[in-house]
Amino acid sequence: MIQINVLKAGSGDCIIIKDTENKKNILIDGGVAATYEFSNSKRKTEPGPLQEELQKIADAGESLDLVVLTHTDNDHIGGILRWVESPQFINHKDLIKRVWFNSYRTMAAYFNTEEKEKCLIDIQPCVGPETSSAQGNKLENYLETHDIPYQRIIKFGSGWTVGPMKLIVLSPNQQTLLTFFKKWEIENLIPDDETAGKQTDYDQAIAQLIDQDTYTPDASAPNGSSISFFLTYNNKNLLFLGDAYAEVVTESLKALGFSAKKPLKAEYVKLSHHGSTYNTNDELLSLIDCSHYIICTDGCHALPDKACLARIIAMHPRQKTLTFYFNYDTVRQAVFTEDELAEWNIRALEIDEVKL
Numbered sequence: 170m171i172q173i174n175v176l177k178a179g180s181g182d183c184i185i186i187k188d189t190e191n192k193k194n195i196l197i198d199g200g201v202a203a204t205y206e207f208s209n210s211k212r213k214t215e216p217g218p219l220q221e222e223l224q225k226i227a228d229a230g231e232s233l234d235l236v237v238l239t240h241t242d243n244d245h246i247g248g249i250l251r252w253v254e255s256p257q258f259i260n261h262k263d264l265i266k267r268v269w270f271n272s273y274r275t276m277a278a279y280f281n282t283e284e285k286e287k288c289l290i291d292i293q294p295c296v297g298p299e300t301s302s303a304q305g306n307k308l309e310n311y312l313e314t315h316d317i318p319y320q321r322i323i324k325f326g327s328g329w330t331v332g333p334m335k336l337i338v339l340s341p342n343q344q345t346l347l348t349f350f351k352k353w354e355i356e357n358l359i360p361d362d363e364t365a366g367k368q369t370d371y372d373q374a375i376a377q378l379i380d381q382d383t384y385t386p387d388a389s390a391p392n393g394s395s396i397s398f399f400l401t402y403n404n405k406n407l408l409f410l411g412d413a414y415a416e417v418v419t420e421s422l423k424a425l426g427f428s429a430k431k432p433l434k435a436e437y438v439k440l441s442h443h444g445s446t447y448n449t450n451d452e453l454l455s456l457i458d459c460s461h462y463i464i465c466t467d468g469c470h471a472l473p474d475k476a477c478l479a480r481i482i483a484m485h486p487r488q489k490t491l492t493f494y495f496n497y498d499t500v501r502q503a504v505f506t507e508d509e510l511a512e513w514n515i516r517a518l519e520i521d522e523v524k525l
């Protein structure tokens with residue numbers, strides 16, 4: 170049996186996939202730093218959900234057979250950085266068997282470019298400007314110190330098998346990886362603030378959003394570098410889209426032979442970029458046959474966009490119930506009205522774990 174735990178990871182992603190029979194575990198991202206540990210109101214450090222899950226895995230004598238760091242934005246890498254810097258990491262470092270992470274150093278070797286010293290600046294997480302690239306390098310140094318294998322470029326065409334679970338990478342592709350690498354070399358990649366101060370669109374009706382829909386592609390270079398993949402287990406597919414570009418995922422699915430006539434049947438899709446309207450488009454949706462979508466966010470940056478979910482609703486056959494899973498109940502309650510749920514044959518549920 171496969172169990173997917175969608176942890177409360179603030180504005181970020183942190184997902185654990187467990188194969189309970191074969192005792193295999195895959196961790197996708199670590200959420201923001203507080204997903205690992207946080208200070209309570211009395212300034213006492215408390216374990217976050219990631220630390221609790223890692224402790225359970227360690228106590229059971231199991232490992233993280235694969236850790237996927239989709240990309241270097243703080244809401245994906247923050248919890249992992251907090252973990253590797255904590256004293257417990259010394260006890261837990263043997264937990265990690267393999268890491269998928271397109272670090273600066275890995276990319277420099279891959280693109281045959283001499284490493285630039287300035288790109289290897291080591292900073293503390295959560296101090297000063299939280300630059301994406303510097304955080305990535307910090308983790309890279311830890312991985313090397315602890316002999317954890319990560320030095321392989323992960324892009325479309327890569328794959329891996331963890332027990333009976335088969336993973337096929339859909340993004341990044343050569344181009345988005347190169348764009349990210351070049352940008353990383355030139356400038357400090359400041360996490361995208363395009364959504365800063367943005368209001369939610371939850372007061373707009375689904376029909377209105379469908380009528381007025383316009384799609385603009387995501388232009389964030391770190392998001393373009395995001396690892397996304399589908400996992401096959403027992404002839405069932407799960408899609409984990411990180412913060413990937415819709416265009417890259419679409420191109421890869423087509424290259425794998427999927428089309429509107431022959432879409433990829435998926436049990437669950439973890440929507441890209443916390444349900445942002447910039448990362449899911451009609452063409453991508455036409456290649457996927459799925460009725461269960463997972464949205465990871467605490468509602469920060471006014472995400473998910475209801476416009477994105479409306480796009481999914483518009484593309485989905487109305488007679489089949491469509492389910493959206495939210496890892497924060499406050500978000501679940503905010504997006505749709507009860508009347509909308511009934512009218513459009515959709516369900517909005519809080520997710521903690523799902524079994525397959």
Ligand SMILES: [Zn+2]
Pocket residue numbers: 180181182242244245412442443
């Ligand atoms: Zn993100």
